[in-house]
Amino acid sequence: MAPKAKKSAAKTSKAAAPPKVDAGVVKAKEKALRAKKSVVRGTHDTKYRKIRTSVHFRRPKTLKLPRAPKYPRKSVNKTNKLDQYCLIKYPLTTESAMKKIEDNNTLVFIVDKRANKPMIKMAVKKLYDIEVAKVNTLIRPDCEKKAYVRIAPDYDALDIANKIGII
Amino acid sequence: AKVKAKELRGKKKEELLKQLDDLKKELQILRVAKVTGGAAAKLGKIYTVRKSVARVLTVIKQTQKDNLRKFYRKKTHKPKDLRQKKTRALRRALTPYELSLKSKKELRKQRLYPLRKYAVKE
Numbered sequence: 387m388a389p390k391a392k393k394s395a396a397k398t399s400k401a402a403a404p405p406k407v408d409a410g411v412v413k414a415k416e417k418a419l420r421a422k423k424s425v426v427r428g429t430h431d432t433k434y435r436k437i438r439t440s441v442h443f444r445r446p447k448t449l450k451l452p453r454a455p456k457y458p459r460k461s462v463n464k465t466n467k468l469d470q471y472c473l474i475k476y477p478l479t480t481e482s483a484m485k486k487i488e489d490n491n492t493l494v495f496i497v498d499k500r501a502n503k504p505m506i507k508m509a510v511k512k513l514y515d516i517e518v519a520k521v522n523t524l525i526r527p528d529c530e531k532k533a534y535v536r537i538a539p540d541y542d543a544l545d546i547a548n549k550i551g552i553i
Numbered sequence: 554a555k556v557k558a559k560e561l562r563g564k565k566k567e568e569l570l571k572q573l574d575d576l577k578k579e580l581q582i583l584r585v586a587k588v589t590g591g592a593a594a595k596l597g598k599i600y601t602v603r604k605s606v607a608r609v610l611t612v613i614k615q616t617q618k619d620n621l622r623k624f625y626r627k628k629t630h631k632p633k634d635l636r637q638k639k640t641r642a643l644r645r646a647l648t649p650y651e652l653s654l655k656s657k658k659e660l661r662k663q664r665l666y667p668l669r670k671y672a673v674k675e
Contacts, residue, residue, distance in 0.1 A: 460633070462618070
């Protein structure tokens, strides 16, 4: 009885001892095999499908870098050829223009055809140091632009006309 | 006062711009005089002032371009208006180096069969 028990005990001990070591070895082996398999098969083995929450495919947003040119395409930018001096050509001195100066506190100018009302307003302000109430424009039949520049009430058109030299 | 380009070239940009401003103001006054029936002297002056304005602008532009060319002289990438104009076809043509490149076959032929010079014995 004793030897049998001993034998069985020995067997069980034997059976018990290797699994402890074996388990660790087996795990390592499995891991190595898995790694080898994935390397051999490559990354295409995985069957991961993205979850799509919409039926439409929207262009994914990519990196947009700002411009950083190696050289400017133009060496010098164009200067503004239509400056205040070019805009306002000359004031009108006709009888009706004179009437406008006296009665309506407005000055009448012949202006470049490409000028618009805000440009005319700014140009008159800069040239004659006055405040402008409003500008009305029309294009004459001889293709010149005429601007009626109404001056603010605290300035006098007659004085300015004298200063310019119209009167 | 006649504006001479020689005198203008030494000046700085701010001075030139200020002179330009003054000339343009004068031109305005002369134009008003033309409308209000000014003296003949004034009307004749319009031409000279206009040309002076042109002269000042020319000098400004020329010195600006000159300085830019100096700045970009050693650089590889120049703005397109500072590069050689030539013609469109010439700009796209092969460079002298690219033209001089020879194939291996050609090089071999050149090496093996150079041009020989003979002398004929009298």
